Amino acid sequence: MTEFRAPAVELARFRLRVVVAAVFVLVCFGLLAARFHHLQVKRHDYFLTRAEDNRIxxxxxxxxxxxxxxxxxxxxxxxxxxxxxxxxxxxxxxxxxxxxxxxxxxxxxxxxxxxxxxxxxxxxxxxxxxxxxxxxxxxxxxxxxxxxxxxxxxxxxxxxxxxxxxxxxxxxxxxxxxxxxxxxxxxxxxxxxxxxxxxxxxxxxxxxxxxxxxxxxxxxxxxxxxxxxxxxxxxxxxxxxxxxxxxxxTLDIELQKVAEKAFGDRRGALVAIEPSTGGVLALASMPTYDPNLFVDGISTQDWKALNDSPDHPMLHRAIYSTYPPGSTFKPFMALAGLETGKRTARQAIHDVGYFNSGGHRFMDDKIGGHGMVDLHKSIVVSCNTYYYQLANDLGIEGIAGFMAPFGFGERTGIDLPGEATGVLPSPEWKRKRFKKAEQQRWFGGETISVGIGQGYNAYTPLQLANALAALVSRGRLYRPHVVKYVVDSRTGERRAVEPEPLRQIPLRDAHLRAVLDAMVDVNRTGTGKRAFKGAPYTVGGKTGTAQVFSLRGQRYVEGRVRERLRDHSWFVAYAPAENPKIALAVLVENGGFGAQSAAPIARQVIDYYLLDQRAGAPAAEDEEGAESEEGAEGGGEASPATPAVESATPAEEPTAPPQPRPVPQPAAVPAPQPGVARSTR
The missing domain is CATH 3.90.1310.10 (Penicillin-binding protein 2a (Domain 2))
Known part of the structure; x- marks a missing residue:
């Protein structure tokens, strides 16, 4: 059978196939070109960076x-x-x-x-x-x-x-x-x-x-x-x-060495401040530790030794631990009485050895009392009864309101980490502190305790030293600082850390002079005279003793109390009294009387700073010698955490004060002779 072909049709089909193939090839090349443009142009920076990251x-x-x-x-x-x-x-x-x-x-x-x-x-x-x-x-x-x-x-x-x-x-x-x-x-x-x-x-x-x-x-x-x-x-x-x-x-490392050596094996803290600038001259916390142990990772053995030590050497007591200030609080209380008009410098009370309030008898440290006591004598002999009455007249709101500007109960803002706030007690503080309604109530007896630096009072040594610096600098409170200059490593430029006044506390010169003159006589004829006997400069100060646990009216005998339960020893001082260049606070944990343990340390530090000598202070008197002096002078200083109370009503008994931060305190050890307050200086 003969097949007939149409050349024209075949040619048309062929051309169509060629066109389709050409279009397909062009589309493929177009897609490749678009992809190439996307990779090489639009995302050039991204892939260049990736390539460089692989190479560099x-x-x-x-x-x-x-x-x-x-x-x-x-x-x-x-x-x-x-x-x-x-x-x-x-x-x-x-x-x-x-x-x-x-x-x-x-x-x-x-x-x-x-x-x-x-x-x-x-x-x-x-x-x-x-x-x-x-x-x-x-x-x-x-x-x-x-x-x-x-x-x-x-x-x-x-x-x-x-x-x-x-x-x-x-x-x-x-x-x-x-x-x-x-x-x-x-x-x-x-x-x-x-x-x-x-x-x-x-x-x-x-x-x-x-x-x-x-x-x-x-x-x-x-x-x-x-x-x-x-x-x-x-x-x-x-x-x-x-x-x-x-x-x-601002630190003087040689002064720091003197301070730390003066503590020996005892626990405690010392803060020394330049009153005119707030610069810290010495800041000791004892015991201490070697920071070189931590540089390349501390060993398990060394860490266990530090962490398990009952003395807690890693604890920065000077700025973190809080303690009742004891009688070092009294100069501020005296100033509060003058500034509020509740007392005059010449106004005196008759101290019979106790103070009655609300059916409670708050005992003084001296049986029979100190006789007639004015403001000056109250500081020199550290008469508790005077401050029981003053606290009662001021009221807790008046006390808290006056003390707050001095920085009590707030962080000082020092350029070191880990500073504690402390406790300036007040009814408002107590309502926030406790959850139960019966614990939130403020009792009159608690105000009396606060007046002698006990009760809920709890401050760091730094807060007390800074408050003293404000007192001797006529009410100007500075933010304490340790760094004086920051030196630029490139230019060598020294950028000063300027003194930063936090506030100016309005105080009358006559009132300040009355309190400061009394603090000078503390070290001439009062509770601190032994430590500063023969000093070639004039120094003001105040001894203090802070109770670690409540005796519930029984007599405190140091030798019958375990070492960790003994009273804390305080001393605050400034010198020279005419133009103070140094103000300091010293705390010796469980050191007993303020004049016995803390004051000699202050003497050594001030001697070195003012006289550039390391001569030690006179040897501390033993307890028997101190007791005999108390009788001759007409009284030492008493500052129990919860003053000795007679005929206390259980419902009115103050809540036990908070314990200091450094060491958990065991249960109280009873002492004999109930009904007699502690004799402390």
């Missing part, structure tokens, strides 16, 4: 930490060069085998390995990770001689923190420690993650913590070209780090 690594350059010196330039915290053994994981084929090999060359214990593993997990593959620090010259030689067969292992020189004064002023200076995961979270929240790249340490306590932003510096960066395996090939650029700023303190 940014290695952090850790800045040198700023140094800390005292007011005379004595170094308190510095950096020193040491050799560290480090491993770059990207250059090591078998990490465990390398660690075992290194352990055969020099001592590497389990703690070193655990710390290395933790740092390795947190580091980038091309960064070196420290395994051991403080290598000796012999250990360095061993590693270097075998380095040819230990790829990725290197010995580097690094700077570590050093505290050359050891335990001296450790609570003030603080310490640095390794950055933890919690620290990392806080750094990221603050937006400082980039500035801490490569840093392994940061401030953990004291000035190291509060001035971390000044001391740390600015991290630099080094651009390094790396190969596909993550190994560095060559350095491309270098941005140097900026060292941290230095700190110059």
């Amino acid at each position: 690594a940014l290695l952090p350059v850790v800045p040198h930490r700023g140094t800390i010196v005292d007011r005379k330039g004595v170094v308190l915290a510095r950096n020193y060069a040491t050799y560290t053994l480090e491993i770059t994981p990207s250059q090591v084929r078998d990490l465990d085998a390398t660690l075992d090999e290194l352990a055969s060359l020099l001592p590497i214990d389990g703690r070193d390995r655990r710390r290395f593993r933790k740092l390795y997990e947190e580091s980038r593959n091309f960064e070196s990770v420290p395994l051991r620090s403080r290598l000796t010259d012999e250990e360095v030689a061993r590693v270097v001689s075998q380095r040819y067969r230990l790829p990725g292992v290197d010995v580097k020189a690094r700077l570590l923190r050093d505290y050359p004064q050891g335990t001296t002023a450790s609570h003030v200076i603080g310490y640095i420690g390794r950055i933890t995961e919690r620290d990392v979270e806080r750094i990221e929240e603050a937006g400082n993650a980039a500035n801490y790249r490569g840093s392994q340490h940061m401030g953990k306590a004291g000035l190291e913590q509060s001035y971390e932003h000044e001391l740390h510096g600015t991290t630099g960066f080094e651009q390094v070209e790396v190969n596909a395996g993550g190994r560095a090939v060559r350095a491309l650029s270098h941005t140097p780090a900026t060292s941290g700023n230095d700190l110059e303190l």
Whole structure:
């Protein structure tokens, strides 16, 4: 059968197929071109950065930490060069085998390995990770001689923190420690993650913590070209780090040493302030600790020794622990009586040895009383009855209102972390403090206790020293500070930390003079005269004794009470009285009478500061000698936490006062001779 073809139709079909194929090819090429344009043009910067990230690594350059010196330039915290053994994981084929090999060359214990593993997990593959620090010259030689067969292992020189004064002023200076995961979270929240790249340490306590932003510096960066395996090939650029700023303190480290040595093995605190500026001259908290233990990670043994010690050496007693001020509160009470018009300087009371209020008998320390007592004598002999009556007349609201401007019951704002608020008691405070309605009620007997610095009163040694500084500077209250200058590491410019007046308390000169003159006579003829016998300068002060637990009307005999339950010893002082250059507060935990334990420490500190000598104060009198003096002088000072009460009604009995922060107090130990108040100075 013959097949007929139409050439024209075939040609049309062929052309159609060619056109379709051409369009398909053009569309494909168009899609490729569009994709190429998208990748090469629109997303050029993104992929260039990705490529550079694969080729270039940014290695952090850790800045040198700023140094800390005292007011005379004595170094308190510095950096020193040491050799560290480090491993770059990207250059090591078998990490465990390398660690075992290194352990055969020099001592590497389990703690070193655990710390290395933790740092390795947190580091980038091309960064070196420290395994051991403080290598000796012999250990360095061993590693270097075998380095040819230990790829990725290197010995580097690094700077570590050093505290050359050891335990001296450790609570003030603080310490640095390794950055933890919690620290990392806080750094990221603050937006400082980039500035801490490569840093392994940061401030953990004291000035190291509060001035971390000044001391740390600015991290630099080094651009390094790396190969596909993550190994560095060559350095491309270098941005140097900026060292941290230095700190110059108001602290006198030699005065600090005198203060700490004066405490011996006793627990307590001392705060010395320059009244005209608020600069802290000495800030001792005893016992102390060695901050060098924390620099490279404290050992379990050392930490257990510090943490389990009954003396709590890590506790910053000067700014964190709160105590009843005892009779050191009386000069402020006397001034309150004058300023409010409740008393005049010449107005006297007849002290018969007790004060009756609401059916309660609040006993004085001296049986039979002190006779006729005016304001001057009340401070010199520390007459409790005078202040029982004054507190009753002022009322708790009047007391709290007058004391608040002096900074009692509020943070001073010192440039150190961890400051406590303290307690300035008032009915409002009690309503907030307690939940039960019966506990929220304020009793009249509690006001009487507050008047002699007991009851719910609880202040830090720093608060008491700063209040005294305001008193002797005619009512000007400063924010205490430890740093005097911040020195710029680049320019050397010294940026002063200017004295910051918090408020001016309106006080009449005549009233101030009446109180300050009485405080001078405390150390001439009163309860502090033994400690300052023969002093070549005029000094004002006030002894104080704070009860640790309530005797419930029984007689306090120090020798029959366990050491941790004995009264705390207080002494506040300023000198020279004509133009005060130093104001201080001294607390000796469980030290007994204020004149017996705290006053001699104050004498040694003031002697050194004013006379530049370390001559010790006269030996403290024993209890028997102090008792005999009390009888001759007409009374020491009594300041029980809950004054001895006769015929107390149970419903009206004051709630037990809060215990001091430092050491949990065990149950009260009863003493004989009920119905007699303590005899304290």
